[in-house]
Amino acid sequence: MTVLRFDNVSKQYPGGHVALGDVSFAVDAGEMLFVTGHSGAGKSTLLKLIQLAERPSRGAVLVSERNLAKVRGGRVADHRRNVGVVYQNHQLLMDRSVAENVALPLILRGIRRGEISKRVRVMLDKLGLGERGHSLPSQLSAGEQQRVGIARAVIAEPLLLVADEPTGNLDPTLSAEIMALFAALPERGTSVLVASHDLGLVKRMKKRVLVLDHGRLADDIKPEELADA
Amino acid sequence: MPERASQRKDSAQSSRFGAWLDHHGYSIVASLGRLLRKPWATLLTVGVMGLALALPLGLWLLLGNLARIGGEVEASRDVAVFLKPAVDDARAQAVATALSARADVGAVQLVTRDQALEQLRTRPDMAAAIDALGVDDARAALPTVLRVRPRGDERLLADSLRALPEAERVQHDLVWRERLDAWLRFGGRVVLVLATLLGLGALLVVGNTVRLDIQSRRDEISVLQLLGARDGFVRRPFLYLGAWYGLASGALALAALTGAWAGLRQPLADLATRYGSAFALRGLDPVQALLVLAIAGVLGWLGAGVVTGHYLRQTRPTET
Numbered sequence: 297m298t299v300l301r302f303d304n305v306s307k308q309y310p311g312g313h314v315a316l317g318d319v320s321f322a323v324d325a326g327e328m329l330f331v332t333g334h335s336g337a338g339k340s341t342l343l344k345l346i347q348l349a350e351r352p353s354r355g356a357v358l359v360s361e362r363n364l365a366k367v368r369g370g371r372v373a374d375h376r377r378n379v380g381v382v383y384q385n386h387q388l389l390m391d392r393s394v395a396e397n398v399a400l401p402l403i404l405r406g407i408r409r410g411e412i413s414k415r416v417r418v419m420l421d422k423l424g425l426g427e428r429g430h431s432l433p434s435q436l437s438a439g440e441q442q443r444v445g446i447a448r449a450v451i452a453e454p455l456l457l458v459a460d461e462p463t464g465n466l467d468p469t470l471s472a473e474i475m476a477l478f479a480a481l482p483e484r485g486t487s488v489l490v491a492s493h494d495l496g497l498v499k500r501m502k503k504r505v506l507v508l509d510h511g512r513l514a515d516d517i518k519p520e521e522l523a524d525a
Numbered sequence: 526m527p528e529r530a531s532q533r534k535d536s537a538q539s540s541r542f543g544a545w546l547d548h549h550g551y552s553i554v555a556s557l558g559r560l561l562r563k564p565w566a567t568l569l570t571v572g573v574m575g576l577a578l579a580l581p582l583g584l585w586l587l588l589g590n591l592a593r594i595g596g597e598v599e600a601s602r603d604v605a606v607f608l609k610p611a612v613d614d615a616r617a618q619a620v621a622t623a624l625s626a627r628a629d630v631g632a633v634q635l636v637t638r639d640q641a642l643e644q645l646r647t648r649p650d651m652a653a654a655i656d657a658l659g660v661d662d663a664r665a666a667l668p669t670v671l672r673v674r675p676r677g678d679e680r681l682l683a684d685s686l687r688a689l690p691e692a693e694r695v696q697h698d699l700v701w702r703e704r705l706d707a708w709l710r711f712g713g714r715v716v717l718v719l720a721t722l723l724g725l726g727a728l729l730v731v732g733n734t735v736r737l738d739i740q741s742r743r744d745e746i747s748v749l750q751l752l753g754a755r756d757g758f759v760r761r762p763f764l765y766l767g768a769w770y771g772l773a774s775g776a777l778a779l780a781a782l783t784g785a786w787a788g789l790r791q792p793l794a795d796l797a798t799r800y801g802s803a804f805a806l807r808g809l810d811p812v813q814a815l816l817v818l819a820i821a822g823v824l825g826w827l828g829a830g831v832v833t834g835h836y837l838r839q840t841r842p843t844e845t
Binding site for chain 1: 750752
């Protein structure tokens with residue numbers, strides 16, 4: 297089943313800058329892939345289109361076969377609940393505890409309080425943050441903060457997880473840890489799309505890679521082709 | 526199976542309602558916490574809003590008290606007919622009876638010289654003067670008066686009473702009362718205009734304060750939106766913040782007015798006593814006070830709602 301499809305998508309910002317031009321690709325359920333390219337290649341714009349933070353100028357973005365052009369008003373929020381997001385700078389709410397941050401997507405879905413506590417505890421234990429539930433994000437290391445960001449992104453079991461340079465500020469060991477967490481998600485049915493300019497990391501993961509260059513899809517490399525490279 | 530599905534649906538709905546209530550509770554407490562964490566900024570905002578509310582409210586109270594004075598005058602809208610000295614009590618009674626029978630007269634009260642003298646005696650400052658003058662002379666100096674309560678056009682009635690052969694003078698304060706009524710109507714309009722302008726000012730003050738709060742929490746709002754928060758979820762804490770500002774301002778306005786009332790009540794009562802009146806300055810009753818709080822709270826809520834709505838519209842996905 298196709299979870300995400302870009303059909304000839306272009307995005308031109310006011311002022312004329314073309315961030316994406318005629319990009320087409322599809323992502324299957326339970327697939328993990330990378331989007332790479334130099335700075336300004338269009339990676340962030342691509343992720344914004346998936347989150348409906350922006351709308352395409354031309355073409356169609358489909359999530360679970362639903363054209364996002366038709367998603368309006370309150371449905372935008374519904375769509376975003378099905379897409380987990382991990383940011384390079386974590387984007388945690390600094391005045392709320394780790395557990396409260398992780399609980400947010402469940403609160404937004406109207407899950408019962410008792411159920412939320414249980415699921416947050418399980419998720420924090422799974423990511424090695426069991427003792428940190430009551431801490432504030434500012435009391436955590438960068439790696440721990442990123443794990444909280446991942447916990448928050450996946451706790452509601454979204455169809456699709458998008459990550460924007462999730463290892464950008466982390467050392468190689470922590471980067472490998474975070475990638476291992478992402479790699480485990482497709483087994484639970486979540487498709488994962490990671491934007492990264494770290495080519496070494498991308499090659500080590502041996503997953504499908506979309507290469508963007510000046511907003512164009514320059515290459516779509518299958519895992520086996522990557523192994524040969 | 527359908528039964529189980531229906532139970533699941535009910536459970537999901539009650540859970541969603543519970544989460545909604547939870548978030549209201551969280552928003553109420555969190556927004557109050559934000560106010561208390563910045564006491565000086567809060568005090569300044571509440572001070573400006575409170576004074577903006579207190580001014581029209583104070584004027585409204587003043588007008589209410591003036592209207593009461595006007596009401597007392599209105600209650601005595603009788604036309605006073607001072608009879609000629611030659612008219613004795615029996616003749617005066619006959620005139621009163623004849624007037625009572627007229628269609629344009631509601632009631633007639635005859636105040637004889639003896640009754641007028643008794644009334645004067647009840648005033649401590651006059652009793653001594655009557656004694657000094659002598660009762661007979663004092664009695665002779667007083668007129669017999671008919672107090673005629675009009676039914677219908679009092680101006681026409683006053684004119685017809687002037688034509689009575691027994692009447693020496695007819696006193697009718699219609700012009701004065703009409704002027705007072707006009708001033709009261711004008712004052713009421715001034716209060717309305719001031720209340721609208723200053724209410725709008727209070728709305729802008731709270732709107733601007735909430736706007737600054739929104740600016741300081743842009744990242745947080747953006748994260749919540751990307752996690753799938755609906756507008757209502759994002760807006761709620763700011764609405765409560767606005768309502769708290771409004772309620773605090775309303776309370777401050779009430780406190781200022783109560784202070785002013787307490788300070789003015791006794792001196793005014795003393796002044797009224799000097800004029801032989803039992804007039805007492807009236808403040809807000811508990812229902813009116815609650816109404817003021819409710820209106821102030823709604824003003825704050827509205828100000829916050831307008832600003833938050835504007836901000837949320839700006840954060841919609843852009844199309845080019």
